[in-house]
Amino acid sequence: MSKDRLLSLDVFRGLTIAAMILVNDPGSWSYVYRPLLHAKWHGCTPTDLIFPFFLYMVGMAVSLGKPKTGHDRKLITSKILKRSLYLFLIGLFLNGFPYFELSTFRIPGVLQRIALVFLAIALMHHYFKTRVQIIIGISLLVGYWIIMSFIPVPGIGEPNLEPETNFAAWFDRLFLSGHMWRLSETWDPEGFLSTLPAVVTGLLGIFSGKILFAAENKAQGLGKIFVLGNVLIGIALAWDMTFPINKSLWTSSFVLYTGGIAMNFYGILFWLLDIQKYRSKLTFPFEVFGSNAITAYALSGVLASLFGIISLGDYSIHQVLFDGLVNIFGDNYFASFAYAVGFVTLCYLPILILYRKKIFIKV
DSSP: OOSSOOHHHHHHHHHHHHHHHHHHOOSOTTSOOGGGSOOSSSBOOGGGGHHHHHHHHHHHHHHTSOOOOHHHHHHHHHHHHHHHHHHHHHHHHHHHTTTOOGGGOOOOOHHHHHHHHHHHHHHHHHHSOHHHHHHHHHHHHHHHHHHHHHSOBTTTBSOOOOTTTSHHHHHHHHHHTTSSOTTTSSOOTTOSTTHHHHHHHHHHHHHHHHHHHTOSSHHHHHHHHHHHHHHHHHHHHHHTTTSOOBTTTTOHHHHHHHHHHHHHHHHHHHIIIIISOOOOTTTHHHHHHHHTHHHHHHHHHHHHHHHHHSEETTEEHHHHHHHHHHHHHSOHHHHHHHHHHHHHHHHHHHHHHHHHTTOOOOO
């Protein structure tokens, strides 16, 4: 089995990006089916699985690269630094587009977190042994739990996990005040402190890749992945009682819970697509999305902004299309969902053209 091209990894990446675009672009945020929304605070919906799935996939992709030494290590380190920088800058561009108001410019974001996680886990993959990576991962999860649960919040008081008064929110305000998520302004779901446990999500992908891709007997490797994934889910549910599963805080229990689900989900894809060689027209669109995942995500961000500011008569393109769908279906929720599906399809078409022309844009 070639490690250079794994259909399951492409499809997994494509599914995740398509799902990201779907949940980010409803016809109206007032009419969204509950599973397509994030949990209000504690808890986990299907939508909350999307971002950790992508970080987990980043780790699996990193695991395919053989650790470098000597001069090769210097070259790969330079590439890692450049790729992380480019991802971070693209994320900043999407945050600012189209007005780039520097006084309220949001600094954190999805691509920025991906960039930081990729930087950390890729360097660890090439510089540290697996045992050291495991120690670092455990230390990050336990350390984050201690910080959030036991250290008093300066200027606020007792440690807590409330949106505006938890330690992570306070920490981010020290460095990002005025440049955080516009819907809250006092805390950010992709803040800097909560990126530390997110690094472990990427490490879980590396560990899974090492277990699965290096195994001579793929069935045995899969068995280990399924066992480990369900053990992590069990630990997460126990930890949830004292450190709740929370996507916005990226709690340690959230890392283990979503990581365990990702292991099970990817294991099924790997078995179907790379062991059983199952092929279907249903998987092809996700293979296409997965071939240019970051390009698809960036394109969706630009198009969503343009649809919101370009007018057709008295209303934006977005509003005109949504109102048209409401008139067709007579149901606001279904019209909002149909808009999201249509938007995903619109983003898919240029990515399909790139795929047909064998153009794969690597950041």
